[in-house]
Amino acid sequence: MHFKESRATVTRVIADKGNHFYIVLDKSVFHPKGGGQPSDKGRLSGQNFQVDVKKVIDHNGILVYWVKGLTGTPVLGEVRCELDLENRRIISRRHSAAHLLDHCLSTITKESVQTTDSWLGDESYVGYKGKLPNSQLLSNVESMAREMISNGAQITIRFLKPEESDEFKNAPNFERLPHLSELRIVTITGCDPIPCGGTHVSDISQIGELSLQKGLQVDDNGYRVYFAIA
Ligand SMILES: [Zn+2]
Numbered sequence: 001m002h003f004k005e006s007r008a009t010v011t012r013v014i015a016d017k018g019n020h021f022y023i024v025l026d027k028s029v030f031h032p033k034g035g036g037q038p039s040d041k042g043r044l045s046g047q048n049f050q051v052d053v054k055k056v057i058d059h060n061g062i063l064v065y066w067v068k069g070l071t072g073t074p075v076l077g078e079v080r081c082e083l084d085l086e087n088r089r090i091i092s093r094r095h096s097a098a099h100l101l102d103h104c105l106s107t108i109t110k111e112s113v114q115t116t117d118s119w120l121g122d123e124s125y126v127g128y129k130g131k132l133p134n135s136q137l138l139s140n141v142e143s144m145a146r147e148m149i150s151n152g153a154q155i156t157i158r159f160l161k162p163e164e165s166d167e168f169k170n171a172p173n174f175e176r177l178p179h180l181s182e183l184r185i186v187t188i189t190g191c192d193p194i195p196c197g198g199t200h201v202s203d204i205s206q207i208g209e210l211s212l213q214k215g216l217q218v219d220d221n222g223y224r225v226y227f228a229i230a
Pocket residue numbers: 035095099194195196197198
């Protein structure tokens with residue numbers, strides 16, 4: 001396993017059932033669950049305890065780590081944080097793939113797309129408003145995305161003030177964005193910029209082999225496109 005190490009201080013510990021605990025750190029080391037993205041995983045080690053980070057939740061701006069005790073009992077004080085980079089990498093590749101999917105779907109169907117939700121854990125999908133495109137169109141979406149991945153394109157991230165954000169009113173996820181003091185804009189070179197708080201690879205060539213698993217009309221209002229990366 002590959003880990004990224006850093007140090008932080010435990011400022012709060014609350015016991016949960018079954019040797020689980022809620023922990024708050026003085027700085028954000030792990031990326032929380034949110035926007036369809038599962039949280040980072042990893043390990044925290046104090047002087048006399050070690051815990052596995054199972055989930056990180058953003059609770060009104062405070063990151064809460066839900067952890068499972070391995071040895072000892074967590075206490076306040078300094079800890080070594082090990083971020084599971086392999087898990088982070090897979091999630092980032094899936095997240096970039098989801099943005100690429102938005103682009104290819106709107107290009108192939110010649111319509112702007114509006115996302116409803118997404119999940120980037122196992123059985124990843126992106127949910128869209130409207131009627132499921134036919135299988136030929138979905139197959140064209142897959143081919144287009146694969147070709148773009150093999151050509152590669154840089155992914156850049158920049159920050160905007162809300163008053164500068166008017167140009168993003170047509171973004172596929174604009175209605176779902178949280179109200180933040182700053183808008184984080186993720187752009188795949190050659191595609192429309194998308195406001196997004198998630199983690200991404202730096203070039204779409206790193207997404208790897210993308211396949212569309214299936215399309216599913218969920219109800220009258222929307223459908224899901226399930227995808228996988230290898
Ligand atoms: Zn995103």
